[in-house]
Amino acid sequence: MPIAFESLLETAHKLANAASSVTLSHFRTGTNADHKGGSSFDPVTVADRGAEEAMRAIIRRDFPDHGIAGEEFAPVNEGADYVWSLDPIDGTRSYITGLPIWGTLIGVLYQGKPVLGVMDQPFIGERFWSDEQAAWYRGPNGLRRCRTRTCASLGDALLTATTPDMFEGEDATHFDRLAGSVRMRRFGGDCYAYGMLALGQIDIVAEACLKPFDIVALIPIVEKAGGAVKTWDGGEPQAAGRCIAVGDPALLDVALDRLRG
Incomplete structure (x- = not known):
């Protein structure tokens, strides 16, 4: 029960x-x-x-x-x-x-x-x-x-990731493709970036090499604030790996398309 x-x-x-x-x-x-x-x-x-x-x-x-x-x-x-x-x-x-x-x-x-x-x-x-x-x-x-903000355009979006070092090989190519489409990118957020996304300060957090304990707690916070969290291939994020969080769910598909190329 x-x-x-x-x-x-x-x-x-x-x-x-x-x-x-x-x-x-x-x-x-x-x-x-x-x-x-x-x-x-x-x-x-x-x-x-x-x-x-x-x-x-x-x-x-x-x-x-x-x-x-x-x-x-x-x-x-x-x-x-x-x-x-x-x-x-x-x-x-x-x-x-x-x-x-x-x-x-x-x-x-x-x-x-x-x-x-x-x-x-x-x-x-x-x-x-x-x-x-x-x-x-x-x-x-x-x-x-917490409430995420409206941002349906990649060209208006602010993106963060903990460090560029987490992107290697093809992951780096995919991330650079996404990061090259946004208004601004910043590095160094750790879990704090997801809190800022939930507060409407950031529009996208894209990361790789995550373990489940890096993301499980953050999924309900982002989702209950109005955002969405998925893996880069559109799957459920609790298994971790390569994950993306967006404040505006309308931004998710276009961001995933850019990651996939």
């Missing part, structure tokens, strides 16, 4: 609060980063691990039969109806360089579909989340509902 959404959201906020206690205690303190391995630097810090451990403990207490899929530790009970998707620090490169565009991502999937998302940036005091009807933002100036 489905769990009351309010209970899930209450726990999601608890997770964000617990993670922030860990991440803020290490931010801009010269915390060392380990390399997870691979050809390019893939950093992880004690804050990543500590924040995820804190969130997992709360889930085990509140919903012991739920699954957990996080970035830093092995998945648990992935076949459960409810699975929590955790990214304790999305944007660890930003985190270790002192830039406040990282965030904690908390998502819930019900039978494989994202139904709830939280994106928290505790250093600047901003949190984005979705409920059953809408997406919300709370920041220094208070609480307001």
Whole structure:
């Protein structure tokens, strides 16, 4: 039987609060980063691990039969109806360089579909989340509902991606084709860019090489704000990989056509 959404959201906020206690205690303190391995630097810090451990403990207490899929530790009970998707620090490169565009991502999937998302940036005091009807933002100036903006033309659109380094080979060609059609492109957003899209500041976020925990929490926030999220081939985005988010759903097909060439 489905769990009351309010209970899930209450726990999601608890997770964000617990993670922030860990991440803020290490931010801009010269915390060392380990390399997870691979050809390019893939950093992880004690804050990543500590924040995820804190969130997992709360889930085990509140919903012991739920699954957990996080970035830093092995998945648990992935076949459960409810699975929590955790990214304790999305944007660890930003985190270790002192830039406040990282965030904690908390998502819930019900039978494989994202139904709830939280994106928290505790250093600047901003949190984005979705409920059953809408997406919300709370920041220094208070609480307001998130709404994407109207922009049906690529020529008027503002586009962001975390880094050009995520596009290699044909992906770089496809991205450059899309980026060459918009009014302006910017790099360096991490998960924060999706929050700005939900607030109507950005029109497109296009990225590659995403893991599920990079995107699951952001899907309900963007969609409940009025936008759309898909893979580059038009599929459902929770499997991650190459994903695109648009504020105006009318922009989706033309953006996908440009990506495909």
